[in-house]
Each structure stands twice: as structure tokens, then as C-alpha cells.
Amino acid sequence: MRYVIRSPEGGYLNDFVVVRTRTVTLNGTYVGTESDLHPTFKANEPRLALKFDTEADALTRIANVDPLHGGPEAFKGCTVEPTEE
Amino acid sequence: MFIGPCYILKNNGVSISTAITVAQLKAGTNGAIEILRSSLTQGSVATSAQYAAALLLKKTAAATVTAATAGTHLLKQNAVNPTSDASLGTSATGITGTAEGTDGEITITRGFNDLNGAEWLATPEERILIAQSGICAQKYLVAPQSATRYSELAFRELRAS
Numbered sequence: 001m002r003y004v005i006r007s008p009e010g011g012y013l014n015d016f017v018v019v020r021t022r023t024v025t026l027n028g029t030y031v032g033t034e035s036d037l038h039p040t041f042k043a044n045e046p047r048l049a050l051k052f053d054t055e056a057d058a059l060t061r062i063a064n065v066d067p068l069h070g071g072p073e074a075f076k077g078c079t080v081e082p083t084e085e
Numbered sequence: 086m087f088i089g090p091c092y093i094l095k096n097n098g099v100s101i102s103t104a105i106t107v108a109q110l111k112a113g114t115n116g117a118i119e120i121l122r123s124s125l126t127q128g129s130v131a132t133s134a135q136y137a138a139a140l141l142l143k144k145t146a147a148a149t150v151t152a153a154t155a156g157t158h159l160l161k162q163n164a165v166n167p168t169s170d171a172s173l174g175t176s177a178t179g180i181t182g183t184a185e186g187t188d189g190e191i192t193i194t195r196g197f198n199d200l201n202g203a204e205w206l207a208t209p210e211e212r213i214l215i216a217q218s219g220i221c222a223q224k225y226l227v228a229p230q231s232a233t234r235y236s237e238l239a240f241r242e243l244r245a246s
């Protein structure tokens with residue numbers, strides 16, 4: 001059994017969309033990039049959604065402590081549902 | 086060759102200096118996956134050093150990783166692809182291991198210089214299939230020098246839906 005995240009509007013989490021990417025440097029040396037992402041809930045059935053291995057993994061995703069991913073507000077009211085997959 | 090959507094699992098710049106799993110992929114339940122390409126590189130050190138690394142190994146017990154995020158670590162090759170069927174989680178698809186689980190068959194190993202990195206591009210005949218719910222990974226087999234490290238694992242989903 002795997003788990004999906006459902007928004008209050010009814011759509012299921014299907015992706016994160018990058019809205020901005022920045023280059024990260026340390027002492028002038030390139031060390032990577034970081035991106036601002038927003039979740040999208042465009043899957044109209046669980047089959048088309050992102051699947052999480054365990055319920056805990058999905059709940060961690062909803063807690064969304066990473067501000068780069070929109071913070072907890074991005075998942076306000078969302079619930080975790082099991083799938084038969 | 087099969088027809089199916091392609092994706093990339095990516096570790097996009099994490100400091101690594103121990104022999105750990107860099108990226109781990111757990112196939113979904115709707116179909117097997119075939120591995121197309123695997124690479125390990127670093128972007129912060131100019132010191133020559135020689136290593137061996139598993140560009141592809143199969144896990145019999147999952148490593149503990151940071152769960153992958155779609156759009157950051159798990160990318161669609163094409164924007165029109167459906168959502169990946171990979172299972173996301175700390176014992177599933179993710180990056181940068183903190184506990185190693187159990188390694189199974191080490192399928193593709195390369196010795197390489199850290200200045201160049203390593204890349205394995207499978208010919209069509211040697212693309213390796215990972216069964217539904219199977220787990221594969223990329224891993225440094227010895228501790229590398231501390232550096233900001235990158236990896237990519239390209240795969241195709243042979244999904245029924």
C-alpha cells in the first residue's frame with residue numbers, strides 16, 4: 001500500500017513546479033543551486049498522483065518544513081489517503 | 086527497447102565524504118523501470134583522487150535517505166510526462182544516505198578520477214530492469230574526499246497506466 005496527498009479542493013499532489021532557481025556560491029565558488037517550488041494538485045485520481053512509500057513519508061511532506069517549498073501553508077488542509085497500489 | 090516516460094533522479098549538490106548511497110530509487114508498483122544512464126561527479130575540489138563507485142547497485146534492504154522531492158530531485162525528462170510512479174520516502178526514493186541498508190548485486194562499477202567523475206550510458210541491450218517495488222542506488226564504495234557532489238540516474242518507467 002502506498003499513500004497520496006489530497007488537497008481540500010479535491011486534487012491530489014502530482015508535482016512541484018520550480019518558480020525560481022538561484023545559484024549558490026561559497027567564497028566565490030559554485031556549490032550548487034536552490035529553487036523555490038510550489039506544489040501542484042492537478043491529479044484528479046490517486047493513480048495519477050505522487051505516491052509515498054509510507055504514511056509517515058506523506059505526513060512529513062505535508063508538514064513541509066522547507067520554506068523553499070512554500071512552507072506549511074502550501075499544504076494547509078491537505079490529508080493523506082492510502083491507495084491500493 | 087520499450088516505450089515509456091523517462092525521468093531523472095538527481096542529487097544536486099550535497100557535501101559527501103563517506104562511502105554512502107548518493108541516490109536511491111524505488112520503482113513503483115505499476116511497472117518495472119529500466120536504467121538508461123548513471124553519473125557521479127563533484128564540483129568543488131581540484132585535487133586528483135582515484136575511487137571506485139557503484140554507478141548502479143541493487144538494494145535488498147533500503148538505505149535511509151532524504152525523501153526525494155518532485156521538481157528538485159525527481160525530474161520529468163519532458164514536461165508532458167505523467168507523474169512518476171516511483172515511491173517517495175526515507176526508505177524509498179531519495180538522496181544522500183544516512184544508514185546504508187543492505188547492498189545486493191553491484192551491477193555497474195567504475196574506477197575513476199574525482200576530477201573527471203564517472204558516467205555510465207547503457208547501450209540498449211544492456212539497460213538493466215528493476216522490478217516493481219525494487220530498489221536500486223548509486224553509491225561510493227570507498228570514502229571520497231570531501232566535496233560538493235552531484236549524481237544523476239536516468240530511467241524509463243514501463244508502466245501499465
